[in-house]
Amino acid sequence: MDRSGLIEAVTRKMTDGDTPSSEQIGRVVDALFGTVEEAGAIAEALKAGETVTLLGFGSFHDEDGTTGLRPGKALDEFVHGRVG
Known part of the structure; x- marks a missing residue:
């Protein structure tokens, strides 16, 4: 599963009445795991020991x-x- 597949799967899992958009979920995925341009929260924590x-x-x-x-x-x- 690539980034797009993960975003689609998370969007499908969020079935309540206030489901965030795929774009919003994509920003969350990027914030956690990072992008080529910017490290995510997990990478930053690992680098900090x-x-x-x-x-x-x-x-x-x-x-x-x-x-x-x-x-x-x-x-x-x-x-x-x-x-x-």
């Missing part, structure tokens, strides 16, 4: 000069078909 933890999803971390995602239990179980 922080770990970013999203409960149920996992944590982004920098370990020995390598950044990565350590999946949370809920994400791992969903991806591997143990919950549905």
Whole structure:
């Protein structure tokens, strides 16, 4: 899934009466993950030596000069078909 696919998927998930536009969701995605021109909040936190933890999803971390995602239990179980 690329950026556009992620934006479309998030837009579909937001089904309440006050759904933000795809453009607004795109700005949120860019603010979190960054763009070529500007780092996002996750990258800035990692550069500052922080770990970013999203409960149920996992944590982004920098370990020995390598950044990565350590999946949370809920994400791992969903991806591997143990919950549905």
